[in-house]
Amino acid sequence: xxxxxxxxxxxxxxxxxxxxxxxxxxxxxxxxxxxxxxxxxxxxxxxxxxxxxxxxxxxxxxxxxxxxxxxxxxxxxxxxxxxxxxxxxxxxxxxxxxxxxxxxxxxxxxxxxxxxxxxxxxxxxxxxxxxxxxxxxxxxxxxxxxxxxxxxxxxxxxxxxxxxxxxxxxxxxxxxxxxxxxxxxxxxxxxxxxxxxxxxxxxxxxxxxxxxxxxxxxxxxxxxxxxxxxxxxxxxxxxxxxxxxxxxxxxxxxxxxxxxxxxxxxxxxxxxxxxxxxxxxxxxxxxxxxxxxxxxxxxxxxxxxxxxxxxxxxxxxxxxxxxxxxxxxxxxxxxxxxx
Numbered sequence: 001x002x003x004x005x006x007x008x009x010x011x012x013x014x015x016x017x018x019x020x021x022x023x024x025x026x027x028x029x030x031x032x033x034x035x036x037x038x039x040x041x042x043x044x045x046x047x048x049x050x051x052x053x054x055x056x057x058x059x060x061x062x063x064x065x066x067x068x069x070x071x072x073x074x075x076x077x078x079x080x081x082x083x084x085x086x087x088x089x090x091x092x093x094x095x096x097x098x099x100x101x102x103x104x105x106x107x108x109x110x111x112x113x114x115x116x117x118x119x120x121x122x123x124x125x126x127x128x129x130x131x132x133x134x135x136x137x138x139x140x141x142x143x144x145x146x147x148x149x150x151x152x153x154x155x156x157x158x159x160x161x162x163x164x165x166x167x168x169x170x171x172x173x174x175x176x177x178x179x180x181x182x183x184x185x186x187x188x189x190x191x192x193x194x195x196x197x198x199x200x201x202x203x204x205x206x207x208x209x210x211x212x213x214x215x216x217x218x219x220x221x222x223x224x225x226x227x228x229x230x231x232x233x234x235x236x237x238x239x240x241x242x243x244x245x246x247x248x249x250x251x252x253x254x255x256x257x258x259x260x261x262x263x264x265x266x267x268x269x270x271x272x273x274x275x276x277x278x279x280x281x282x283x284x285x286x287x288x289x290x291x292x293x294x295x296x297x298x299x300x301x302x303x304x305x306x307x308x309x310x311x312x313x314x315x316x317x318x319x320x321x322x323x324x325x326x327x328x329x330x331x332x333x334x335x336x337x338x339x
Contacts, residue, residue: 052103055120057149058184058202058262061295062101062122066305066335070096070131073333074237074244076216076229080283080315086225087318088327092238094131095140097333099124101147108148109156115175116155119185121148145188145196152178186266186291193277196289200266208249208258209294214242214308219326221318241330245294245306248334258304262295281316287326288312303337 053060073095081089101124110117128141152175180201188196213234218225229238237243252258268274268289276286289311296304311329319325 049105052105052120055107055118055149055151056103056122057120057151058204058264058295059120059122059147059149060103061262061297061303062124062147062305063103064337065098065100065339066337067098068096068333068335070094072244072248072335073097073128073131073331074241076238076241076328076330078218078313078315078327078329080317082317086228088225088315090228090238093133093140095128095331095333096131097126097128097335099126099335111155114155116153117178118151118153119148120151121146143188143190145186148185148187150178150183150185152176182271184264184266185272188289193280194286195275196268196286197272197274198266198268198289198291199270199272200264202262202264205261205263206259207261208252208296209261209263209306211242211245211249211294211306211308213240214310214328214330214332215239216241216328216330219328220323221325225325241332242308245308245332245334248304248306252298256298256300258296259299260297262293264293264295266291283315283317285314285316286311287314305335305337306333307335308332 056063071094075093075095077091077093079089079091080087101122104121104123108119108121110119123144123146125144126142127139130136130138130140154173154175182199182201184200184202186196186198186200188194188198190196216239217229217232226232230236232239234240235243249258266272272289274286274289280286289309291309292307294306296306298304309331313327313329314324315327
């Protein structure tokens with residue numbers, strides 16, 4: 001089933017299949033652009049409200065629908081396999097996807113007695129499809145969740161401050177500001193049976209980002225475990241999945257450069273948490289989650305989104321009393337905002 005079959009019957013998004021990129025990015029290495037229909041979630045809430053946009057902070061540029069080219073995403077996916085010689089296999093593949101972000105109209109208030117942490121939130125839905133092979137165009141992954149931007153201030157009551165209430169005394173002045181290192185939250189729900197809270201922050205840089213290599217080789221394992229990934233060189237996507245991001249950046253043309261980049265980084269080890277169902281804990285336990293997003297604004301005004309996500313897996317059946325074998329499950333892709 002193709003993505004058009006999944007979205008059949010929906011009215012069309014103003015974006016059409018074309019051999020010519022509409023965003024001014026040179027994509028000659030992979031000219032395929034899927035013909036996507038309407039977003040799974042319609043952009044709403046803060047997408048046209050100036051106050052909401054301001055309080056969404058770094059998340060405001062996400063609102064809308066983003067798509068990728070067919071071969072722009074790469075997935076390094078180790079899987080426990082009892083019948084394999086090393087007890088695991090790797091099912092690595094190219095993929096494409098569509099992600100839609102939609103803002104909540106308003107805030108969610110976390111009240112702390114004298115202060116308040118207001119959460120301004122964007123929901124997202126993601127669909128990922130195989131790019132090639134026997135499962136070409138089949139759905140391989142789906143998830144939903146939210147991104148939140150936290151702002152602190154005095155605890156307010158507003159219209160709730162009616163009799164027979166006990167009016168709250170004035171809050172301390174000033175309220176300590178939100179820690180910028182935990183001002184952004186990614187909250188994830190995955191049908192595998194994983195729920196993830198990862199916190200972090202945002203920074204803005206001029207021009208294009210420098211995307212470092214990402215090491216996807218297993219950790220604390222014998223050398224033969226690493227051999228199945230192929231040559232240990234940065235050009236090998238099995239070892240460095242971020243090579244697909246680096247190549248996409250190299251296709252940016254000088255006449256349409258990236259003028260500014262918003263970098264959002266979250267980590268479950270930063271006061272977050274990962275929760276897994278018993279089957280996952282027993283066979284492929286998720287212990288850590290990290291995600292970096294680069295939202296890149298080109299001189300033409302078009303937006304490009306790149307991300308690298310690392311889910312650390314532990315295969316308890318393989319680990320020894322001395323060492324816990326860890327397997328990075330890394331995905332990286334480049335997407336373009338289409339509506």
